[in-house]
Amino acid sequence: MFLKSRRFVGYNLVFLGFGVFALLIMVVTSVLYSNRTQTYAADALTAARLDALILKYQSDLVDAETSLRGYQLVRRDEYLAPYRDALAEIPADTSAIRDNIARFSRQEIDPKLIDDLLRLGETKLALVRKNLDDLRVGDPDTASMMADSDRGKAAMDAVRAKVDEVQQAAKDVRRRQAGNMREAASTLTTLIALGVGMIVTLTVAAALFILRHMRELDQAREALVEINMNLEERVRSRTEGVLRANDELQRYAYIVSHDLRAPLVNIMGFVSELETSTGILKQHVENSGVDRDDPALAAVFEATDVDIPEALGFIRSSMNRMDNLISEILKLSRAGRRILEPSPIKTAELVQTCIDAIRQRFDDAGATVTIQGALPNIVTDRAAMEQIFSNLLDNAAKYLSGGRPGRIEVRGKTRGGYALFEIEDNGRGVAPADHERIFDLFRRAGVQDRPGDGIGLAHTRAQARRLGGDVTVKSDGSSGTVFTVTIARDLGALLRSETT
């Protein structure tokens, strides 16, 4: 049971650990992938901006060239305004492009490509500036103008080509980053799905495990209930057995005492008849005036005066003894047939009453009797309880040891549905071999120097058993005796459970 619950806690901790682990993985990968996605997005944005910046750069170059062409044709200074604007813009464009390149998370676009473009731009711009200077200085000849124009066109074409190249590269970057983002998103989705799946699995597993554990607990509880019921059943059947045995014994004692009595009455009756007849005979012999000293008649007088009365006397005394024993059995069986009346008993008061009733015997023997601590109160038959305690206390007073002042203690406690009382004395004790014998009817133990018929303890045990308990003895045979009386705490409940 204990092991099982430890295993249960262990498994649940493992489940919990896996769950936390899965959650952590999910959180970490989410953060990781969202960072990565941000980077991808930023790079894509940078690429788009680069695209725009390059176009502006190109358009500024074109503006500068166009402005030069216009000035070439009309030679008016205001046509140079776009050129000047472009001239002012281009350094800003250049630095913006370089800044933008630096923004990439890694080298997405070959810086050489940008450098080439900017160099080509510079070349173009230098050409434009040179042409313009030439124009201002004087009218260049057509041939040189043609040559200049060709160079300018070639430079511009080179710029355009490079711009296309850069644009293509930027577009590639955007496409790549978009792909990366899609990939990251799908990976994240997969990971989250896996995590959720894992958590769901763990939850289901834990739930199943808990259910199984609860089932096991239920089964264990049912088993326990069953064991308890079996135990109760066993206790009940054993109690019933004891009570039935006791009942049978009582019935047996009653029948025996009755059936033994009938012939006894005959023997006693005819002994009386014999006595009467002997008296008549004796009278007749004496009145007949025969000589008492006649040796021939000595035997007759011997018989009427001595032998017959002696024989009848022995028969009578033996009969009386037997009659006594049978009376005791009858008394025992009557006590056994008496209907028990359970009532609440203040045990300490009851014991004190029993002690007071035989106080004189204790005083005569110089013995002290004490009740140690509180005695548990019980519901039982008062008369039977009184007889049990009176018998045991009487026994204690009767069999004190001559060598030491008598000390008798009464103690009590409860154990389960029973009250246990101990009556301890420091008397002569009971030899271990006699521990069961002393409870037998008409059996006594030790030195036979006290009056008694061997009834008391048999009676006490019979009473205690009727009250749902028993009497046992502990003694080393010399230093004292402890009688333990066990009695059902609630005789009423016991009797009710018997009848059901």
Add this chain to the structure above:
Amino acid sequence: MMNDPRPVSIVMVEDDEGHARLIEKNIRRAGVNNEILAFRDGTSVLDYLFGADKSGRVSIGRTFLVLLDLNLPDMTGIDILARIKANEHTRRTPVIVLTTTDDQREIQRCYDLGANVYITKPLNYESFANAIRQLGLFLAVMQVPETD
């Protein structure tokens, strides 16, 4: 009973021969000289009371009382009591239950069935002899109806 013109007989049902003899002796000592018919079991006394046809007509004209022990070898005295009190011819016959049992339920049952007197045999012989002698004195003044 003694002065009655018709002789009253005592039907004694007692399985213990010694008891029967002691009862008879003590009744005689009380001065009762009536005929005592002793039966040792239930069957023979039922035959005497009710005859072979079990009708009880054999008892017509008899004047008797029954001294009944309850513990018999072949049946209980209670059965005999019930039969006597149920039969139209014998129902007025006095029945004195004389037995060892002092169980209250048994005593009640006997009176319920119509027993006239219930006496518990004292288990001590002196008391026993004394009780029987007193019963004898009682029988001496008792009136017994003729069976019809």
